[in-house]
Amino acid sequence: MxxxxxxxxxxxxxxxxxxxxxxxxxxxxxxxxxxxxxxxxxxxxxxxxxxxxxxxxxxxxxxxxxxxxxxxxxxxxxxxxxxxxxxxxxxxxxxxxxxxxxxxxxxxxxxxxxxxxxxxxxxxxxxxxxxxxxxxxxxxxxxxxxxxxxxxxxxxxxxxxxxxxxxxxxxxxxxxxxxxxxxxxxxxxxxxPGVTHAGRSTPSIVLRTKQLISRYIGDPDLSVERIAAELNMSTSSLTRALHGSGLSVMRHAWSLRIERAARRLRADTSHGNIQAIAYQCGFTNYAHFSRVFKARYGMTPREYAASHKAVRNRTAEQT
Structure with a gap:
């Protein structure tokens, strides 16, 4: 042929x-x-x-x-x-x-x-x-x-x-x-689970957990149970795997939410948007958001936004 x-x-x-x-x-x-x-x-x-x-x-x-x-x-x-x-x-x-x-x-x-x-x-x-x-x-x-x-x-x-x-x-x-x-x-x-997790190491579980938290950070329903379900693990197995690394799902989530809110406030200082920013970052209660934000940054979200706006205005005047 x-x-x-x-x-x-x-x-x-x-x-x-x-x-x-x-x-x-x-x-x-x-x-x-x-x-x-x-x-x-x-x-x-x-x-x-x-x-x-x-x-x-x-x-x-x-x-x-x-x-x-x-x-x-x-x-x-x-x-x-x-x-x-x-x-x-x-x-x-x-x-x-x-x-x-x-x-x-x-x-x-x-x-x-x-x-x-x-x-x-x-x-x-x-x-x-x-x-x-x-x-x-x-x-x-x-x-x-x-x-x-x-x-x-x-x-x-x-x-x-x-x-x-x-x-x-x-x-x-x-x-x-x-x-x-x-x-x-x-x-x-x-x-x-018998296939997916065979040999999965603790560092890989920690990494995947952080990635999932980042993905769902704006969802107020984020929970340990949800992360465990995404990883096809039981809640107790996930908690044990994270314990040795000192990682807590919800503490990490709250920290990321506050940091994201701070970035948004630095970029958008309109007072009318502060409450919307809190909700978009996964907070369902504005009073709680204001309290934990002040504990982290030493000022309320409104004060934080105003201070960064003042800095930008001074910089603009100097240029």
Missing amino acids: IQRADENTWNGVPMGRDEWIDMMSSIGLQYQFDSPHAGASTHDSARAGSSVIVNLDIAWQSTAPILHHGDDGDLFVQVVRSGTRWIKPRGGQTMSFGPGDVALVDPTVWHGASVRERTCMSILRIPRSALQERGLPNHFPMICRPDTASPDVCAVRDFVLHLASQAGKASEATLARFGEQCVDLVDVLVND
Whole structure:
């Protein structure tokens, strides 16, 4: 069989099978075509923040990770759009993934994967460093198959698919924001506590807790219970993990709220907005806000705002 030079395309560039295999090898995957009638394959990718989103259209191909490729590799979140993806872990049973199914694949753990009929997938390649920064698990000893009967898993899957549909359309800045949000949501896909938290260290729990507090700082309903639920931990387990580092969820939250309010007051000194600023920073009682603010800064919020306005006015006059 004579191979056409333009049989496959990689990000719009026509290439033959040998070049396609080389490109897959460059990202740590050993590929092979399993039939002379595999047909054209396409790979389209776009940067999405720290991650890469890939739309892949292939048939009659098989792959395995190239272990010790030179780095620790990315974690792959694979969503099958059409067709069937077969994955066989070393020593395990072959798993089939059909339309709508999701697989979390760790390329540092050997497995074989293949497709026969034409299969379309969207794949989010997440660097391990991005997961580590969020205190999320970044190594999986087996193929992780999130339960698509869960509405939350379906919501995250559909968000990944939406990101994939915007590749090449939305701006780089918007794709970056979508991509970072997808990484934030990876813990939903591995929400089995026995998998999600195996080996999670106390420093990573502290880091993730601080990130969640910062995310929800303006929500007056923020609580230890809510943070624990986000981390798929019991309240008591979270409290024990934080105790050794001296971190209290609510003390940290109140401190951040006061600091955020102070920044807002320095930037916006209109007296009519002070109460609104307090509410936007998560305080539901203005008297309480005024009391704790004075304890922190030695003056009421109104006095604090006025003093910074006076400083700005003097600076303006001098210039």
